[in-house]
Amino acid sequence: MGKSQKKRSMRRHNPMRVPDSHLPQGLAVATASSSKSEAILPIIQKLESVDPAERKWACVAVSNLIQNDPSTRRLLQGKNIVGKLITRLSDSEEEVVVEAAGSLRNLCIDGGFDICAEMFNKNILAPLKTFVPKISTTLSQYLASPKDAPENAQQLVYEFADNVITILWCLSETSNKALNSINEISLVPFLMSFLAAREKLPLSTVASAAQCLYVLTDENRPIIEEVRTNAEFTACLLATVRPNETTPKPNGKDKDTTSDARTTAFRVLTCGILRNISPIPPPSIAATVDLDRDVVLPTLEPVLSTDLQEAAEAAQHAIDQQESIPQLENLSLKHTPKSDHKTPSELELERLETRLRTVQLALEILTGMCATLPDPEVFSGAPGADGVDDIEGEDDEDIEDAQDVDMAVVDTADAAASQPPSFFTTLVAPLLQFVHPTALSFPPLGAPSPHPPTTSALGAIHVSALECLNNIFLSMATSSRGQPAGLGLDPASGRAVFDAVWGALRLVGTEITSTGQERRREMWDIGVGVLWGVGNMFKGALTPTDEQVQVLIQFCNATSDIQVKVKTIGTLECLAQHPESVDANRIVSQYFLSLLPPNASPPTPTEPLLQAVSALIDIYSDEALPYDINFRQGRYLDALVQSVEGVRKAVRSIDRKKERELRVRGEEVRDNLVAFIQYRRGLRL
Structure with missing residues (x-):
């Protein structure tokens, strides 16, 4: 099974809202593909004007121009708009x-990692460091004497704080480096x-915090320790999501159509x-509470009832009704709109996006709750775990001793994970609803989405x-028992889950290598892991179809990701x-044999090779x-006998120090x- 249950790199809780991987790279291309390229020079010039009204106008214009427009954003980047x-x-x-x-x-939100890195x-x-104490001081003054400051x-301060x-x-x-x-x-x-x-504050600003x-x-x-050891902080967090707690309500400072969605998002955050x-x-009061059972699950449960198909239809309706944003030539210096100016249809799309991002956040939290295996940090004391090679000259006996320690840790972890929480099975049905794609879930092949932020969220x-x-x-x-029936699942349920995930992947399609279709590929990469997990629990109960076998073989050949091949x-x-699918068994086993040395061309990477060998042993361990x-x-x-020497060489090539577990x-x-x-030879069949 897969070794890690947590995604630890390049996580982005608010992914790029306007994906632009489908666009060719280069400033010349951005200039040609942007419909607003002629507006760039006036903006750049006015940003350095002596007139503050013109400088303000230019900042607002940047926000308006980049809205759902990656070409113009790239063009502005090429003109050093960030600097x-x-x-x-x-x-x-x-x-x-x-x-x-x-702006x-x-x-940041529309451009993703590259702009943030820039x-x-x-x-x-x-400059941001200097703003933090200034905002704190002003905020304290306003909260102490709200009537002394004009609304x-x-x-202005709340909006600025939100931006910072x-x-x-x-x-x-x-x-x-940035995090540190x-x-x-x-x-x-x-x-x-x-x-x-x-x-006392606008909900949008509180939610951003x-x-x-x-x-x-x-x-x-460092931040975890600072928060968790402060009883006042933890009590405040707990009070925010307790059922009897009054959540922030939209007030005169925050009357917009996204308020209800933001309230839910705030509680989930x-x-x-x-x-x-x-x-x-x-001594925090939060230490006395079963957070998962009494706080987290009750808060997330209503979010899991969101109907994605309904949300996608509402988004499509808003897209069809969308009014154009103010044109640059219509923006006067005297009546400069705010940089967050939205039309009614855009506000509806923003509300829907907030709802969808809240669902994504809830699922992210649940994913952590369902990660019952130990974190990789458990092994941080093992030599080589930090990516640094062990000391040269370490003998094999030392390595074996360390391996024994590692295995003991694993055994302890397995024991801890032997009883998955009972709520696991209650989550399966709602999760399957969220796997099923909608009409807006992915960009059309060869074209951008009609509304990239919605597509990105879905x-x-x-x-x-x-x-x-x-x-x-x-x-x-x-789990140590490994008995799905004991967890409220039977073979029929297992088949239903397998078929539902497969049905979703069929809708995703196999055109996953095109630029701009990275999310489709990600669906397949993770989806086969789910299929493997279900399959392991219900071996012998899943009837394969010709389509499933052929598509999975093609996918395995096509992917370059070692772990995806293994899954x-x-x-x-x-x-x-x-047992009864003799033809499917023959096709699969012949494919596995084609991955073995000496006949595999090109040679199969080590980890998939080991998985194929292990699979053949498991499949044919019962000759009846x-x-x-x-x-x-x-x-x-005969084919297995021919593969032995090649398998031995592959195993010897695995570095004992860097890849000890493998x-x-x-x-x-x-x-x-x-x-x-030896066993099969002894049968003399």
Whole structure:
């Protein structure tokens, strides 16, 4: 089964809203494909105007131009818009600074990692650091004497705080270097102050603070410790999601159509923070609560009732009704719209996107809850675990001793994971609903989506649901009992889950290698892992179809990802063990034999090779099964004998120090192969 249940690299809790991988690279292409290229020069010029009104106008224009328009965004990037906007963060006019921050915020969200990395490299943290204490001081003054400040001045500060927090959130997911720099800013008291004053502040600003804190507490030890050891902070977080707690309500500062969706998102984010910092030590009141059972699951349950098909239809209707955004030539300097100006249809699309992102977040939290296997940090004490080679000269005896320790850790972890939580089975049905694609889930082949943010959110939900299902079935399959019936599942349920996931992958389609179709490929990469998990629990009960066998073989040949190959071989192995499916068994087993040395061309990578050998041993370990006739008639034993030396060489090529776990598995498979050959020879069939 798959070795890891958590995705630990390049996670983005708010993925790029306007994916642009389908676009050719280069400034010339961006110029040719943007319908607004003529507007770029006036914006660049006005950004450096002596007139503050023109500088403000230029900042707002950037936000309006990049909206759902990756070509124009790339064109602006080529003109150093990031550097020029960072300069405007030190502008003498407050409103220019606020609008510059708003444009940078929108670039972060719409542009993704590349723009965030550019901002970090151009030292955006220098001005942002100065803003944090200023915002804190002003916020304290407004909360202490709200009547002393005009509402428009308050709104300006809240909007500015929202922009700064969102930029920090996006930057923290750019790289470890950026995260470490942000850790040094001491953001936790700043962010918690918004959550503590949640009833007096605009919900959008509070939700941004919660989002930032959620990201910063995700496997980031310094921030986790700072939050979890502060009883006041943890009590505040718990109070936010307790059923009797009054959640922030939209007030005069925050009347928009996304308020209900933001309220739900805020509560889900807080659940995510609580899980990130768990377990919470005494004396916090949160230490006395069963967070998963009494707080997290009750909060997430309503979110899981979201109907994706209905949401996609509503989004399509809003797209059809969409009114054009203000044209650049219609923006006067006297009546400059806010950078977040939205038409009614755009507000509806934003509300729907917020709902969908909340579903994605809920699934992300559930995926962590369902990851009952130990984290890789368990092995951090093992030599070589940090990626540094062991000391030269370490002898094999030392290595074997270390391996024994590692195996003991694994055995302990397996014991801890022997009883998957009972709520696992209740999640399967709603998760399967989220796996099923909608008409807007993926960009059409060869064309962009009619509304990329909605498509991005829907695709992310499908992937997150599959990741959660993967963890559930991986946990069940690796439990000590391994009895699905004891967890409320029977073979008929297993077949239904397998068919539902396969049906979703069929709708995704096999055209997954085109540029811009990365999400489809991700669906397949994770989906085969779910199929393998289900198949392991219900070996012999799943009837393979010709389509399933052929498509999986083609997929295994096409993918270059070693782990995906392993998962696909594992899935085929499970399908091949249906006793009455003799033809399917023959096709699968002959494919596995084609992966073995010396006849494999090109040579099969080591890990998939070991999986294929192990699969053949498992499939034909019972000579009384109907499909064993394939083994005898196909002279499989001769092919296995010919493969032994090649398998031995493959195992010897595994570095003991760098890939210790794989080396142990390889030696086990090699020994099993030799023993299996002796066993089959002894049968004299």
